[in-house]
Amino acid sequence: MEVHDLGPTVSNQINRILYQYDLYPHHFDDQGNLIKIETYSGTFALKRKALNDQQIRKLQTVYSLARQMTIDAVCPLSSKYGDLIIRTDELCYYLMPWFRETVDASDLLERYRHLFIKAGQLHRQTLEKETECMTLYQDMVRVINQRQMVWEQFLYQAEHHVYPSPFEQMVFKSAAIYLVNMQRARDFFSRDHDDEGKGKLMRRALCHGRLSPLHLLIQEERSALTNFENSEYGFFVVEIATLFEQSSVTLGTKKTDWKGFFRSYEAACPMSDEEHEFLLHFLLFPSAHAELLQRYMQTDQRSEQWFVSRWTKLCRVHQEMFTTIKLEIDEERKKKETIQAEVDKKMKNEDA
Amino acid sequence: MNNQQSLLMSAIQSNYRFKQINRVNEQPFLIETERGLKKIRIWDNEAMLKLHLKWREQLVTDRFFIDRMYVTRSGLPFVRVGHYAVTCHDAPYEVAPIAGHEGLWADLITHLMMRSRSTPVTEEHFSMASHVQNVFEQAKTFQVMDHEEWKLIHSCFSSVFTRAEKADHLRESNKHQMKTFLLPEDFSSHSCTQLFDTLFCELGQSQPMDGYRLLADLLLREALEHEEQSVHHLLQHLSRNDAIDQRSADLMLAQWFEPTEWVQFVYSTVQKDQGIRTDITVQKFKHVWDQKVRLIHEFSTLFLQTGASVGGT
Known part of the structure; x- marks a missing residue:
């Protein structure tokens, strides 16, 4: 047996795990949290990570959905004893089919393109009935208040400096607009009841919990989500809004097709008007900005240049993303209104 | 077919x-x-x-x-x-006798003692002291007193009774436990094979029984039939693993204190008197007796807490 990078004890431990799948490897390749296993029955990926009972239960839920072909996900293979996860004293192991990825991990644009589609498909395929979302709205208000506190603390400190630093000056310039936006978001999320006094309703679906361009396997045109251990049912609009925010930070100044991302998601999982509004208002109080302010306040050895450059990029990309999504939503609303007007007109004519 | x-x-x-x-x-x-x-x-x-x-x-x-x-x-x-x-x-087939695999066996026993615990399927509570007394009295009625063996039976009775009382005492003081250590009824040194530097343990399909009794019997059998040295090594490993707590020690000792070899020897003598062939010889009886004494001594030295004592044999 050819064994690479593994000592005899580790190798035997891997053999013991693979024995539970009746697999006898002829080659191992340890790649950190993942071991590539080559056997005469095929190539597999043995994943190694710490999972708690709750995460294991979540994986089992997703596995059962994938088995029923409800969702398209790369899930662990079951052992000969029917186990999805092999638990050791410290870690858990699970075996997956090996994906020969055709998109490099560094090609984030392409990975995000696939990710928005897969996220939409996951949400659409597991849609549940609308449920009251009062708590969600209240949580949003709490988050806004926390972020506003960070902003206020930063501005208070900066205002008391005789000579504000270049970064502080830069933040001053954009503070007004962000504070107004936060107020708009707070106003929106404070209205957790509709005009008739009923609690607002939102749709729920299975949320991945850790959507990331690295939790996606792409082989040619086929792509599938993986790493479902944090998945759970919830208001999926939060997950997609967070994904937009995350991608704007990760992709930075790369030329990003925000319109394409939004359209791909909408094509897979069309959002309601309320969900559109939620998304737009969620994007009005970005976490990355508040985190950068906090980091600046907590860091002694500051590189002003780095903070200024980071702030500039964040603001630019965020604005670009927000504007594109808003335009798309407005356009869609207009289209809907035009169609509705035409329908109304037609009905009027018919009545007449 | x-x-x-x-x-x-x-x-x-x-x-x-x-x-x-x-x-x-x-x-x-x-x-x-x-x-x-x-x-x-x-x-x-x-x-x-x-x-x-x-x-x-x-x-x-x-x-x-x-x-x-x-x-x-x-x-x-x-x-x-x-x-x-x-x-x-x-169905792995590479045998894994205790001799030569004491460390693995000790780790397995430690694991089983911790995890193979449940409420006992059958609860037996009987006094060994009364039992040996009855057996002794019955033997007298069979008029085996003329036999050579009777001298041995008679001379041992006082120790036998003390041992039975100790066994009863140890069991009595540990009987109010909800869960106990269980092993399959047919658990033996053949229950394990070797695979990837570890053991493959067969639970088989027999009913779960008092694990302390079965384990004590397994160690005794191993010491009698194979190498006493390997039992010694196994006990050393168990001691290093902190596998045996006070209760486990008491119940294992109770099993060795039970003078079953004497009871079997009495029955064998009675049967012999009735012309039935038996395989319990004086020599075998003495062999088992001595082995138990050595096991009890070594086990007590290794596992009994300071101050606790089960007395001499």
Whole structure:
């Protein structure tokens, strides 16, 4: 047996795990949290990570959905004893089919393109009935208040400096607009009841919990989500809004097709008007900005240049993303209104 | 192959994910597959099967293999064939005697003592002291007093009675425990084979019994039939593992204190008097007795807390 990078004890431990799948490897390749296993029955990926009972239960839920072909996900293979996860004293192991990825991990644009589609498909395929979302709205208000506190603390400190630093000056310039936006978001999320006094309703679906361009396997045109251990049912609009925010930070100044991302998601999982509004208002109080302010306040050895450059990029990309999504939503609303007007007109004519 | 066997083979073929199967042995029922040798177990008691399934779940660890049930194509741990349930297990064949594998055996026993715990299936409470007294009295009525063996029986009685009382005392003081250590009734040194530098332990399909009794008997048998030195090493490993707590020590000692070899010797003498051939000789009785004394001594030295004492033998 050819064994690479593994000592005899580790190798035997891997053999013991693979024995539970009746697999006898002829080659191992340890790649950190993942071991590539080559056997005469095929190539597999043995994943190694710490999972708690709750995460294991979540994986089992997703596995059962994938088995029923409800969702398209790369899930662990079951052992000969029917186990999805092999638990050791410290870690858990699970075996997956090996994906020969055709998109490099560094090609984030392409990975995000696939990710928005897969996220939409996951949400659409597991849609549940609308449920009251009062708590969600209240949580949003709490988050806004926390972020506003960070902003206020930063501005208070900066205002008391005789000579504000270049970064502080830069933040001053954009503070007004962000504070107004936060107020708009707070106003929106404070209205957790509709005009008739009923609690607002939102749709729920299975949320991945850790959507990331690295939790996606792409082989040619086929792509599938993986790493479902944090998945759970919830208001999926939060997950997609967070994904937009995350991608704007990760992709930075790369030329990003925000319109394409939004359209791909909408094509897979069309959002309601309320969900559109939620998304737009969620994007009005970005976490990355508040985190950068906090980091600046907590860091002694500051590189002003780095903070200024980071702030500039964040603001630019965020604005670009927000504007594109808003335009798309407005356009869609207009289209809907035009169609509705035409329908109304037609009905009027018919009545007449 | 008769009808029943071919029905069984076809059930295995269609329910498990084996491409090809060949029957290679009947007792135990072994089949050869492209994924190695497998053992087939047939269960006529579904309650026992469920108990065994749960038991194995309880013992799953990455440090040892347990003879868990293969799942079928539909994900079930057994196949129904007529009134029976059929299960499929791995069947490694590399023997793993205690001698030479003491460390592994000690680790396995430590694990089993911690995890193989449940409420006992049958609770037996009887006084060993009364039992030996009765046996002694009965022996007198059979008029075996003329025998050479009687002298030995008689001279040992006082120690036998003390040992029985100690066994009763140790059991009595530990009887109010909800859960106890369990092992399959047929647990022996042949219950384990070796695989990837660890043990493959077969729980088999017999009913769970008091693990302390079975373990004490296993160690005694090992010391009698094989190497005493290997039992010594095993006990050293168990001591290093902190496997034996006060209760476990008491119950294992109780088993060795029970003068079963004397009772068997008395029965054997009575039977011999009635012309029935028995295999309990004076020599064998003395051998077991001495071995128990040595085991009790070594075990007490290793595992009894300071101040606790079970007395001499």
